[in-house]
Amino acid sequence: MRCAKSGLDTTSGREHSPANCACTPSFSGQWKQAAGHNPPTLVAWILGALDIDPASAHRILTHVENASPHLVTDHHTHTHTHTIAAQCYEHIANHTIAWAPIQLPDLLRTSEHDDLLFQHPLVDTDYADHQRQTLLSRRDALITNPDRSHTFLIGDAALLTCPQPARAGQLILLRTLSHHTNITVRIVPINRCSPGLATPFTLYHRDDTAIAVAAHHDHAGTYTSARDILARSADTAAWLTANALDQAETSHALALPDDQPSPVP
Template identity: 35%
Template sequence: MSLPSIRRPAVLLVSSGLREARERRKIGLRHLAYRLRMSPARLSGLELGKRIAHPSDVSHILGFLGISGVEYEKFMESAKHVYDDNLVATDDMRSFSLMWTYEQMSDRIVEWSPFCLPDLLRLPQHFDREPGTDEEPACPELGPLERTVRREAVLDGSRHYLFLIGEDALRSAGNEPDADAQIRSLRSVASLHHVTVRIVPTTANNPSPAHAFTLFEDRRTPMAVAFKNVHCTAYLTDRALLDRYSGTAKSLQRQALRNAAAADTLADFTWGRAL
């Protein structure tokens, strides 16, 4: 069995953008390929990210689609990075496009969230402010539409989700007035056959990264990793970095399994037992 190919983030941005732009204009792939004097197979490969769209290819296609101005500039900026293994996305729509594309290509997604519940598991009111304060949340959040789309993907059962939640995140959520509703929600999601929720204990010498990350896998082989802060999301496909984050995810899961075995001995661990 061959290993899944790694798709660089800028390649996916360009390919999915070209396909969306063509479909938005209601132009068939074969018709556009004919006008471009390009084989349909080659154009399809460019739109699926199986072929790298060079900047000259992108400019040529955009011209026939009548794309100009800001949209054109964004396309061409992405096209400059099609050979880069990593990409920092500062535009919310570009970031969500990448997140969604990698998610659809994956058969398993691992989310590590050390200090707050993952976006996909939090109640809507948790997005209003940082728990226990009047401040904006420290955890970057998805927009309402993007969050809804991803939540529906979690529920449809097309892929497996492994949520690794830091003990500190769970305790913080447990101190909220709506803690009972939150634990019922967590329990409901964790009961799905394709969703696993694990609690990772806090230790003084924990080697795990402090930042949250999302690991996208196909046949248990890492394809990409994303980690967010308030202003941007970094998407990494460098093989050494993928191996590092994959190893980290496995280490976190081992810690969580050991923690589950010892849960009865942990003080104040009602939430961990409830899951």
């Protein structure tokens, strides 16, 4: 939805002017500010004016019935039609901040870690298969696009909840990813922020401006652009960043037990 509202071409990143869409500047301004609920026919008209490819247009239109001016709900059960809104926002944003207090972010998990999680009886099989496919492209974009930066704030409880068979490989991957110039990984100790104080969220920025925040649940993801919630989320992210371990301390926390130096007697 925000792809259309921001006037961005989802494939090239170009911005289309109101003249190109044959609409007045006031109409364009109202659309960008998400003023009012936009019916499917109007959304389809805008997508056509922006020359969005049919597959992307279809996926965006599936969200219209669940969208309000400042809210989009992405149902995980709609595996055949839903777009994984995270992909849209990751494409638009040039900086994301993810807070993960009790479970590692999906972008940072190893495939072995995925397998162990997706085999759980509470996980829908169709959803797991869909996630495997989308995660491949999202993880590839994480390291192949240096123009987009990512900050991952991880509660140390999330390291402990990683299944034991996958833990060594997971720690190695986290340390490897943290060496990329566009990826920042920081550990937030549980004694500075217990897991229940701040629920998981992902904050999306474009040009230093917060454009959306996502809260992920078991069966759906909720994305909001309400300014008060964005401001609160930005304040929370700033506090977590200030209270996270520094780079050296984080590297030590991510070290395998055999790699950690023995305590000085």
